[in-house]
Amino acid sequence: MTRLIPRSALWGALLLLTLGSGSAVALDDRQAGTDPLGLWVWRTEAPNDQVALTITRTDGAWRAEIDGHAMAATLEEGALSVSAPDGQRFVGTLGASGALLEGYWFQPPSDLDYQFVATPVALPAVKTNRWGAVIDIQPRPYHVFLDIFEADGAVSAVIRNPEGNNILRATTFRVVGVPTGGWRLLSGKGEREKQHTLDAGDANTLLLNYRRFNRVIALSPATEEEKHAYYSRVQGSHENAPARTPQKLDDGWPVSSPEDAGFDPETLKALTRAIGGFDPRDRRPQLIHSVLVSRAGRLVYEEYFYGHNREKRHDVRSLGKVFGSVMIGALRQQGHAITTDHRPVASVLKSAGQPLGDKRKADITLAHLMTYTSGLDCDVNAQSAGNEESMWAQDAEPNYWLYTAKLPMLHDPGVRYAYCSGSANLVGVTLSEFGNASVHELFNELIAKPLQFGPYHWALAPNGEGYLGGGAYMRPRDVLKIGAMFAAQGAWNGLQIIDKGWVEESTKARVAISPATTGMTETVFENSYFRSEQAYIWSVKAITVGARRYRAFQASGNGGQLLIVVPELDLAVAISGGNYRMGGIWGRWRNFIVGEHVIPALTDTP
Numbered sequence: 001m002t003r004l005i006p007r008s009a010l011w012g013a014l015l016l017l018t019l020g021s022g023s024a025v026a027l028d029d030r031q032a033g034t035d036p037l038g039l040w041v042w043r044t045e046a047p048n049d050q051v052a053l054t055i056t057r058t059d060g061a062w063r064a065e066i067d068g069h070a071m072a073a074t075l076e077e078g079a080l081s082v083s084a085p086d087g088q089r090f091v092g093t094l095g096a097s098g099a100l101l102e103g104y105w106f107q108p109p110s111d112l113d114y115q116f117v118a119t120p121v122a123l124p125a126v127k128t129n130r131w132g133a134v135i136d137i138q139p140r141p142y143h144v145f146l147d148i149f150e151a152d153g154a155v156s157a158v159i160r161n162p163e164g165n166n167i168l169r170a171t172t173f174r175v176v177g178v179p180t181g182g183w184r185l186l187s188g189k190g191e192r193e194k195q196h197t198l199d200a201g202d203a204n205t206l207l208l209n210y211r212r213f214n215r216v217i218a219l220s221p222a223t224e225e226e227k228h229a230y231y232s233r234v235q236g237s238h239e240n241a242p243a244r245t246p247q248k249l250d251d252g253w254p255v256s257s258p259e260d261a262g263f264d265p266e267t268l269k270a271l272t273r274a275i276g277g278f279d280p281r282d283r284r285p286q287l288i289h290s291v292l293v294s295r296a297g298r299l300v301y302e303e304y305f306y307g308h309n310r311e312k313r314h315d316v317r318s319l320g321k322v323f324g325s326v327m328i329g330a331l332r333q334q335g336h337a338i339t340t341d342h343r344p345v346a347s348v349l350k351s352a353g354q355p356l357g358d359k360r361k362a363d364i365t366l367a368h369l370m371t372y373t374s375g376l377d378c379d380v381n382a383q384s385a386g387n388e389e390s391m392w393a394q395d396a397e398p399n400y401w402l403y404t405a406k407l408p409m410l411h412d413p414g415v416r417y418a419y420c421s422g423s424a425n426l427v428g429v430t431l432s433e434f435g436n437a438s439v440h441e442l443f444n445e446l447i448a449k450p451l452q453f454g455p456y457h458w459a460l461a462p463n464g465e466g467y468l469g470g471g472a473y474m475r476p477r478d479v480l481k482i483g484a485m486f487a488a489q490g491a492w493n494g495l496q497i498i499d500k501g502w503v504e505e506s507t508k509a510r511v512a513i514s515p516a517t518t519g520m521t522e523t524v525f526e527n528s529y530f531r532s533e534q535a536y537i538w539s540v541k542a543i544t545v546g547a548r549r550y551r552a553f554q555a556s557g558n559g560g561q562l563l564i565v566v567p568e569l570d571l572a573v574a575i576s577g578g579n580y581r582m583g584g585i586w587g588r589w590r591n592f593i594v595g596e597h598v599i600p601a602l603t604d605t606p
Contacts, residue, residue: 044142079092087108104120143229159173164580172187173185201218230280262603291303294483313456314479317561320469320472329502343366354402367510372419372534373417417513417518432465451492513534541554552566553565560576
């Protein structure tokens with residue numbers, strides 16, 4: 001498809017679609033009137049994802065070096081603090097033996113959708129009075145892919161953003177040339193039509209008005225490396241993918257071949273081929289980043305797509321809500337007498353010297369919070385006072401426990417179901433009271449260390465308290481460990497981490513998620529929720545395979561972050577994805593992956 005464009009709008013090179021790769025290729029001769037076919041990308045300059053940190057003590061004085069640059073170090077009330085000019089900092093304490101300096105590396109939020117996070121750090125002694133290590137901090141990439149291609153006699157385009165799915169609110173655009181030069185990306189029709197400007201830039205670039213940043217970005221032809229983050233699998237590498245035994249690492253995972261774990265490898269290979277063949281140009285793109293399967297405590301299937309790999313920490317989104325429930329079970333295992341009758345809302349208000357306001361708040365229990373039936377004005381509805389985005393947008397109250405506790409009451413506790421991130425976050429009040437530590441510190445001690453987690457990054461509220469509404473970044477192998485542990489009645493590699501009774505109690509269905517319990521009409525409900533039953537943060541819904549129904553419980557997060565446990569089969573599945581704000585797509589992955597491939601691959605079940 002060509003356009004007649006004035007000579008003044010000529011751009012630096014003709015771009016063609018390279019067969020089999022989708023790359024934008026520049027030609028030496030300038031030619032007018034040609035659409036910029038090909039794959040283009042804009043990405044931020046990759047910040048350091050590792051930091052060399054060294055701390056020394058000389059004659060009682062502390063000094064630090066970050067990547068070889070001297071920094072001030074201060075010791076106050078036993079906590080050692082080092083601050084970098086860009087707002088990052090380390091805070092830690094020295095163990096009694098002096099062999100290890102442990103703490104957290106803190107990274108402030110960024111304008112690329114990255115939150116305030118804490119990364120556990122351990123600095124071993126490298127010599128007397130000197131501690132140091134190269135530590136993995138949170139990488140903060142951001143890509144914008146623009147794929148322009150011919151289809152059905154017209155030129156179309158898609159925008160894909162792996163980190164946040166910020167695609168200018170359209171999965172597909174029509175590309176239309178402008179007589180005065182450049183192009184328009186059009187979506188919708190009539191009064192709902194939206195358009196975005198696209199122009200030729202210098203040095204073989206395209207200039208896109210990317211409204212997510214409210215500025216123009218310059219996209220360049222994608223490199224071979226960048227294509228791996230755009231395509232599920234590049235150049236048909238999925239077609240003959242074997243059913244491989246996962247790699248044995250020093251991370252606590254016993255591994256097994258699919259055959260030895262009771263799986264038909266051909267059925268699992270079919271799953272890999274299906275996901276690897278997904279096309280990011282589709283109007284309903286299937287952006288599955290990883291699928292991992294364990295059985296009987298052994299890792300048996302591990303596949304990554306769209307440039308992801310086993311070391312890449314993925315945003316777990318609201319899947320992380322379940323960590324609050326998990327930690328209750330870990331504290332119980334250690335002897336803490338936590339009951340679901342605990343009153344976190346009354347507790348946080350009392351601690352802050354705030355009145356109840358509404359007497360019904362005194363009756364809100366931990367059970368109400370974990371089943372999303374608190375009665376507080378907190379819902380997925382954007383108009384709700386407790387909506388998560390509204391909470392994060394305001395800066396008047398940095399204490400998110402208090403922010404949620406002060407919300408108005410709409411119903412008596414236990415009457416209405418309303419999914420609420422603030423409710424899940426308030427579970428942290430109970431954890432900190434019984435565990436006598438911050439939420440992120442408790443997770444590290446109770447879960448991450450005994451399960452041998454690799455590097456991970458925990459989201460924090462503005463006041464520095466660990467946030468339990470979701471948003472941690474973790475390796476998929478580590479997320480799956482929690483599922484395998486619950487499949488094994490709370491045990492990991494023979495060590496009882498979670499109280500066995502809590503595994504049963506916390507995964508028992510308690511509230512039906514339905515139009516009746518939410519007070520919604522059928523239409524509004526179908527646009528807001530998936531039908532299932534609510535346990536303590538976990539949701540419960542059977543998986544049907546043929547004539548069989550298998551009890552299953554799961555934790556889930558926006559974009560397709562799923563942790564699914566099928567106790568009867570001693571099976572756990574972890575899925576990560578990038579279909580953010582596309583619940584109609586990722587909501588089907590559970591049945592597609594587990595119901596249609598993983599369970600049918602088992603050879604030792606009816």
